Amino acid sequence: MRLWIEAPGEDLGKEIYDVAGIFYPQIEVTASPAESELRVRYRETGGEGLLELDGLLSARLTVSVTQTDGPILDRRLRKRRLKMAFYRLLKEHLGVQPPWGALTGIRPTRLVYEKLSEGLTLDLALLRVGEEYDVTPRKVSLMGRVVTVQRNLAQPSEDETDLYIGIPFCESRCRYCSFISAQVGKGTLLQPYVEALKREIRAVTGLVTEKGLKPRAFYMGGGTPTALSAEQLDQVLEAAEPLLCACRETTVEAGRPDSVTRERLSVLKKHGIGRISINPQTIHDATLETIGRRHTHQQTQEAYELARTMGFDRINMDLIAGLPGETPAMFAQTLDWVKACAPESLTVHTLCVKRSSDMHRWQDSLPVAAAVEEMVSMGLDCALSLGMNPYYLYRQKHMAGNLENVGYAMPGRECLYNVDTMEDTLSVLAMGAGGISKRVTGNREMVYRAPNVKEIGQYIQRVDEMSGRKAGLWDT
Numbered sequence: 001m002r003l004w005i006e007a008p009g010e011d012l013g014k015e016i017y018d019v020a021g022i023f024y025p026q027i028e029v030t031a032s033p034a035e036s037e038l039r040v041r042y043r044e045t046g047g048e049g050l051l052e053l054d055g056l057l058s059a060r061l062t063v064s065v066t067q068t069d070g071p072i073l074d075r076r077l078r079k080r081r082l083k084m085a086f087y088r089l090l091k092e093h094l095g096v097q098p099p100w101g102a103l104t105g106i107r108p109t110r111l112v113y114e115k116l117s118e119g120l121t122l123d124l125a126l127l128r129v130g131e132e133y134d135v136t137p138r139k140v141s142l143m144g145r146v147v148t149v150q151r152n153l154a155q156p157s158e159d160e161t162d163l164y165i166g167i168p169f170c171e172s173r174c175r176y177c178s179f180i181s182a183q184v185g186k187g188t189l190l191q192p193y194v195e196a197l198k199r200e201i202r203a204v205t206g207l208v209t210e211k212g213l214k215p216r217a218f219y220m221g222g223g224t225p226t227a228l229s230a231e232q233l234d235q236v237l238e239a240a241e242p243l244l245c246a247c248r249e250t251t252v253e254a255g256r257p258d259s260v261t262r263e264r265l266s267v268l269k270k271h272g273i274g275r276i277s278i279n280p281q282t283i284h285d286a287t288l289e290t291i292g293r294r295h296t297h298q299q300t301q302e303a304y305e306l307a308r309t310m311g312f313d314r315i316n317m318d319l320i321a322g323l324p325g326e327t328p329a330m331f332a333q334t335l336d337w338v339k340a341c342a343p344e345s346l347t348v349h350t351l352c353v354k355r356s357s358d359m360h361r362w363q364d365s366l367p368v369a370a371a372v373e374e375m376v377s378m379g380l381d382c383a384l385s386l387g388m389n390p391y392y393l394y395r396q397k398h399m400a401g402n403l404e405n406v407g408y409a410m411p412g413r414e415c416l417y418n419v420d421t422m423e424d425t426l427s428v429l430a431m432g433a434g435g436i437s438k439r440v441t442g443n444r445e446m447v448y449r450a451p452n453v454k455e456i457g458q459y460i461q462r463v464d465e466m467s468g469r470k471a472g473l474w475d476t
């Protein structure tokens, strides 16, 4: 749907765009009113705002613009009123109830925590968020479960830090991928990348010592860390050993089953990696082929069995609900297989069709929103039947059915790194191309970020500059 927006200020225009995105997932903003299908104009005069729509929908309504004590609060209230007015109008016109109501943020639980910090009980905080944003009872209940689990986890302290190493390589590119990940190809970039990474790891180790930081959780993601050879993986983990051995939790994503070998898993074992992720996404080979995964279900099965026989007892599996051509019945078959494997944690993603990925070309074969919602709900039932609880959740734009991604885990098997990252509760020192370090301070009220460059060649050349950026976070 092509949308044209006229509003006084980028932030108000963004509210309009975000709300329209709830109802029209494949939205595109156009600069030309003549080329648009829906035109939205918002202007303010005196104490009143006027919202006008034409095209797909014609409407005109006033929005109250209350003056308060300060310009920041004023602006926030105006945005919220405009957002809710536009949301209600589209909801009424289209006759649909979005599962997350008017919520457009990535981390819905943040709102619950805000209410808790105002002194509300959890029940009351959930009730308020549900009412204020028109969130369905099912999603309110999900937030309640997540926050309950999170509050019982070991809480981070300000002198701790998480550690992240990114390996932005994959054997081939999945069609739905929107991450920065280069294909391994002939592998000529791998060793220079590993050398740069080792240099950055040494700098971070020095920083951790100098600032007296305590490593908490280590996470190696990507890309696919196991796209490195066993020797290269060994070199990286060897360099990180002083950090690793101080962490209370260590994770390496062995995401693509075709990259899981006995040699690589032996390296992970040797370095005491406790948690790995082997990601089926689906058990259906035809779907795997469509989405460009370049592995079969048989390979996933073998990778999982190999990891189990080698003693890995914290295995996560990622699934995607809403893949092209898939039905709830097919998703149920995938879940039945997951149940038989009984991993310690499970992450159910909802397919996200970003323009930066190749998937928007499969638009016509994507399951409808109601079918995706059914799959997501089956994912929850499956996790509960395995004794897991939801422990983190996040949302993205352009998600099928406007749903969410949820991480489930058996009690005591939650990944602290995931929670810290999603809730922005702890600093992270991120190494590798595209990694974003952050320092969380001031009773979690201030977050400073220092990104590494994304392009691999640039990262290799400028790795010392990246280390300096990170150190700068602790100079403030």
Ligand code: SF4
Residues within 6 Å of the ligand: 169, 170, 172, 173, 174, 176, 177, 178, 179, 181, 222, 223, 224, 255, 256
């Ligand atoms: S394995 Fe992950 S990072 Fe690699 S191409 Fe597929 S989706 Fe992207």
